[in-house]
Amino acid sequence: xxxxxxxxxxxxxxxxxxxxxxxxxxxxxxxxxxxxxxxxxxxxxxxxxxxxxxxxxxxxxxxxxxxxxxxxxxxxxxxxxxxxxxxxxxxxxxxxxxxxxxxxxxxxxxxxxxxxxxxxxxxxxxxxxxxxxxxxxxxxxxxxxxxxxxxxxxxxxxxxxxxxxxxxxxxxxxxxxxxxxxxxxxxxxxxxxxxxxxxxxxxxxxxxxxxxxxxxxxxxxxxxxxxxxxxxxxxxxxxxxxxxxxxxxxxxxxxxxxxxxxxxxxxxxxxxxxxxxxxxxxxxxxxxxxxxxxxxxxxxxxxxxxxxxxxxxxxxxxxxxxxxxxxxxxxxxxxxxxxxxxxxxxxxxxxxxxxxxxxxxxxxxxxxxxxxxxxxxxxxxxxxxxxxxxxxxxxxxxxxxxxxxxxxxxxxxxxxxxxxxxxxxxxxxxxxxxxxxxxxxxxxxxxxxxxxxx
Amino acid sequence: xxxxxxxxxxxxxxxxxxxxxxxxxxxxxxxxxxxxxxxxxxxxxxxxxxxxxxxxxxxxxxxxxxxxxxxxxxxxxxxxxxxxxxxxxxxxxxxxxxxxxxxxxxxxxxxxxxxxxxxxxxxxxxxxxxxxxxxxxxxxxxxxxxxxxxxxxxxxxxxxxxxxxxxxxxxxxxxxxxxxxxxxxxxxxxxxxxxxxxxxxxxxxxxxxxxxxxxxxxxxxxxxxxxxxxxxxxxxxxxxxxxxxxxxxxxxxxxxxxxxxxxxxxxxxxxxxxxxxxxxxxxxxxxxxxxxxxxxxxxxxxxxxxxxxxxxxxxxxxxxxxxxxxxxxxxxxxxxxxxxxxxxxxxxxxxxxxxxxxxxxxxxxxxxxxxxxxxxxxxxxxxxxxxxxxxxxxxxxxxxxxxxxxxxxxxxxxxxxxxxxxxxxxxxxxxxxxxxxxxxxxxxxxxxxxxxxx
Numbered sequence: 001x002x003x004x005x006x007x008x009x010x011x012x013x014x015x016x017x018x019x020x021x022x023x024x025x026x027x028x029x030x031x032x033x034x035x036x037x038x039x040x041x042x043x044x045x046x047x048x049x050x051x052x053x054x055x056x057x058x059x060x061x062x063x064x065x066x067x068x069x070x071x072x073x074x075x076x077x078x079x080x081x082x083x084x085x086x087x088x089x090x091x092x093x094x095x096x097x098x099x100x101x102x103x104x105x106x107x108x109x110x111x112x113x114x115x116x117x118x119x120x121x122x123x124x125x126x127x128x129x130x131x132x133x134x135x136x137x138x139x140x141x142x143x144x145x146x147x148x149x150x151x152x153x154x155x156x157x158x159x160x161x162x163x164x165x166x167x168x169x170x171x172x173x174x175x176x177x178x179x180x181x182x183x184x185x186x187x188x189x190x191x192x193x194x195x196x197x198x199x200x201x202x203x204x205x206x207x208x209x210x211x212x213x214x215x216x217x218x219x220x221x222x223x224x225x226x227x228x229x230x231x232x233x234x235x236x237x238x239x240x241x242x243x244x245x246x247x248x249x250x251x252x253x254x255x256x257x258x259x260x261x262x263x264x265x266x267x268x269x270x271x272x273x274x275x276x277x278x279x280x281x282x283x284x285x286x287x288x289x290x291x292x293x294x295x296x297x298x299x300x301x302x303x304x305x306x307x308x309x310x311x312x313x314x315x316x317x318x319x320x321x322x323x324x325x326x327x328x329x330x331x332x333x334x335x336x337x338x339x340x341x342x343x344x345x346x347x348x349x350x351x352x353x354x355x356x357x358x359x360x361x362x363x364x365x366x367x368x369x370x371x372x373x374x375x376x377x378x379x380x381x382x383x384x385x386x387x388x389x390x391x392x393x394x395x396x397x398x399x400x401x402x403x404x405x406x407x408x409x410x411x412x413x414x415x416x417x418x419x420x421x422x423x424x425x426x427x428x429x430x431x432x433x434x435x436x437x438x439x440x441x442x443x444x445x446x447x448x449x450x451x452x453x454x
Numbered sequence: 455x456x457x458x459x460x461x462x463x464x465x466x467x468x469x470x471x472x473x474x475x476x477x478x479x480x481x482x483x484x485x486x487x488x489x490x491x492x493x494x495x496x497x498x499x500x501x502x503x504x505x506x507x508x509x510x511x512x513x514x515x516x517x518x519x520x521x522x523x524x525x526x527x528x529x530x531x532x533x534x535x536x537x538x539x540x541x542x543x544x545x546x547x548x549x550x551x552x553x554x555x556x557x558x559x560x561x562x563x564x565x566x567x568x569x570x571x572x573x574x575x576x577x578x579x580x581x582x583x584x585x586x587x588x589x590x591x592x593x594x595x596x597x598x599x600x601x602x603x604x605x606x607x608x609x610x611x612x613x614x615x616x617x618x619x620x621x622x623x624x625x626x627x628x629x630x631x632x633x634x635x636x637x638x639x640x641x642x643x644x645x646x647x648x649x650x651x652x653x654x655x656x657x658x659x660x661x662x663x664x665x666x667x668x669x670x671x672x673x674x675x676x677x678x679x680x681x682x683x684x685x686x687x688x689x690x691x692x693x694x695x696x697x698x699x700x701x702x703x704x705x706x707x708x709x710x711x712x713x714x715x716x717x718x719x720x721x722x723x724x725x726x727x728x729x730x731x732x733x734x735x736x737x738x739x740x741x742x743x744x745x746x747x748x749x750x751x752x753x754x755x756x757x758x759x760x761x762x763x764x765x766x767x768x769x770x771x772x773x774x775x776x777x778x779x780x781x782x783x784x785x786x787x788x789x790x791x792x793x794x795x796x797x798x799x800x801x802x803x804x805x806x807x808x809x810x811x812x813x814x815x816x817x818x819x820x821x822x823x824x825x826x827x828x829x830x831x832x833x834x835x836x837x838x839x840x841x842x843x844x845x846x847x848x849x850x851x852x853x854x855x856x857x858x859x860x861x862x863x864x865x866x867x868x869x870x871x872x873x874x875x876x877x878x879x880x881x882x883x884x885x886x887x888x889x890x891x892x893x894x895x896x897x898x899x900x901x902x903x904x905x906x907x908x
Contacts, residue, residue: 166629174637175620177639177736178639178692178736179637179639180636180637180638180639181635181636181637182634182635182636182637182638183628183633183634183635183636184634184636185631185632185633185634238632282631282632
């Protein structure tokens with residue numbers, strides 16, 4: 001029998017990974033990418049986006065034998081390094097027992113995944129192929145080669161849309177009856193900047209941390225790169241009194257950075273050039289349903305659920321789509337009709353939940369990390385989690401260091417937050433925060449709410 | 455100076471009306487419609503959609519001198535005629551003083567509006583012209599004639615997208631940065647049916663009413679037509695135990711109608727033919743923002759805010775867009791940049807509010823109109839509104855018989871509902887509902903909440 005022919009539209013992170021998973025299952029896989037081959041692009045560290053990989057992403061990488069290779073090009077970050085306006089530092093570890101998230105170059109990771117996919121005999125890669133048309137009646141896609149202008153139409157047995165937030169595959173599904181869809185933009189955007197290495201290639205700040213300059217309505221963050229640089233991102237309102245609109249001259253930008261981020265500015269000799277050269281980008285949130293069409297088309301990653309970057313889970317959620325899909329193929333004996341329906345049903349609540357968590361984390365990162373009461377609450381929580389690990393896993397750890405479904409983590413986190421709010425409401429909490437009385441009060445609440453059944 | 459050239463994409467109800475308003479203001483107007491000329495179509499009453507026109511719609515019609523002409527082809531409906539399963543009737547008037555909504559044929563109304571537009575020398579109408587491409591940089595649109603295949607590209611000074619829920623103009627805006635958009639479908643759909651006239655052309659039921667057969671999770675409604683027929687619509691779940699899915703044979707349909715809508719079935723000799731011939735259609739809700747682009751493109755009607763039909767306000771809201779737009783042109787001296795920005799800012803909350811009201815009214819129509827407690831609440835409200843018209847205008851009347859902005863009506867309605875809930879919570883309410891004590895209790899609440907400042 002001839003092998004089923006799978007199309008993967010979009011050779012980004014999730015598309016490259018899904019190509020590997022499908023090839024492993026013995027399918028014939030054709031990957032189409034609108035842009036050129038990223039393996040031929042020179043990736044300039046510090047000029048490129050980096051991302052935070054965590055446990056969900058690593059599990060998906062392990063499934064295609066790539067966990068160790070990717071760890072090699074990643075930098076562990078043990079916690080948040082909070083910078084206040086005076087330049088004081090406050091380190092907030094991500095877990096009680098040293099667990100890390102990993103800074104990795106998006107381009108570097110994409111290159112390795114594509115190389116891995118290319119190793120399979122049954123995988124063919126096609127670049128500069130833009131999806132122009134899509135006939136759902138017979139699963140055929142028409143591509144236009146952006147270099148030669150050649151138009152080709154191919155029929156496939158199954159099609160994966162892994163073509164990102166502005167997915168052409170999803171664009172076609174949007175026109176089918178009863179397809180729910182929304183795109184919503186934040187009123188904040190972002191601009192990428194750089195902290196270059198010291199002469200000799202050393203890092204200018206603590207390397208094993210995600211640096212945050214929280215400033216209430218906005219923030220600056222920096223993630224380390226292997227070459228000694230940091231990719232810096234300013235998350236900032238588009239409009240208003242302090243906004244991209246008002247930072248409209250070199251003098252205004254320098255004045256703003258020197259009063260708001262003085263200790264970052266010291267490390268940014270190329271600030272003005274970066275600020276004027278790099279684009280100001282928007283942040284979109286995309287939801288849709290279903291994530292499949294019939295027994296033939298499947299959306300994965302940002303094409304199904306583009307989220308904002310504040311929980312460091314966009315890529316991890318996309319990779320987890322691949323893990324779940326692969327598990328469902330095992331469970332349902334590769335019955336595509338059942339698998340696609342189940343995939344939509346199971347993964348949609350996860351996508352909605354991680355979007356909600358990511359939006360909330362923006363407030364936490366830019367505002368709450370600098371709030372003494374928030375820091376105290378986290379301290380109490382961490383202490384309790386250390387004493388009673390079977391009763392309490394902090395929300396951040398559930399999301400980042402576990403494989404608990406996102407929607408369960410969100411629900412459980414809300415219950416935990418209710419408990420902590422009641423604890424923090426005590427007038428004497430600053431004196432008794434580490435007392436046995438508080439510990440027992442939390443135990444009683446956990447038992448009352450039957451929270452231990454994780 | 456040459457007249458500015460306005461494109462109106464979509465010659466439906468709102469497009470035809472806006473063509474008249476723009477021609478009145480002295481612009482050169484070209485109207486493009488994807489379908490053929492509806493004036494050449496034979497409109498079969500009872501086979502066509504009818505709509506409920508109310509005060510907001512009539513005001514917009516008055517602005518182009520069409521109020522009286524449209525009243526001539528409309529049938530006043532004084533209230534809801536509720537049919538229970540036993541065939542008992544309960545008439546619930548729409549207002550305390552005989553105000554009506556008007557049943558009108560969508561096709562007939564569209565024909566008259568197009569004829570009106572065609573009377574202006576500076577209006578040209580183009581049919582079978584499908585919008586294929588849209589260049590926002592120079593406001594040029596490419597159309598394909600669906601009969602001849604001819605492709606033409608025209609440049610315009612301003613463009614109105616009045617091309618309905620699946621607007622091609624909005625589709626282009628959806629791809630611009632920071633354009634928020636959502637489409638969401640109800641899990642219920644609808645099917646149109648018919649109650650034909652009696653031999654001789656008489657109506658089979660009360661003619662001056664909107665008939666409702668509320669059945670909890672679903673309902674049947676009927677609106678009268680001039681020829682003696684009624685257009686009947688079944689609003690019904692797509693899936694589930696009692697759903698379009700399960701009404702999958704003639705026997706199942708007949709069984710369902712004879713037990714659920716027996717007194718309607720008596721009047722529906724062609725039920726089976728209609729049921730099998732007419733499509734099952736979905737119900738979509740569309741939101742977006744902004745409703746304009748730059749100083750050049752403007753969305754109106756369903757293209758900006760498609761809602762569900764349960765408040766009878768979809769067309770009225772679209773017509774009101776035209777009234778507001780025209781008023782803003784007066785206020786801001788035809789400064790398009792200001793007018794379009796203000797139009798988006800002012801009309802967006804109105805669109806969101808009428809969508810919310812329409813969704814809620816589905817529950818009210820299919821479920822609450824049959825609930826004795828709900829009926830009592832409405833009776834108390836109506837009594838109080840009669841006694842104190844300056845203190846209380848029922849929500850339905852605010853929406854239907856006033857020009858209060860929809861968002862204000864929604865807010866005020868929620869406050870009124872809070873008051874009524876507290877009144878209904880009294881154990882003895884069924885005995886004292888028409889007492890002076892209740893009247894005074896409501897007055898006290900209205901004054902406490904400063905509700906009188908309408």
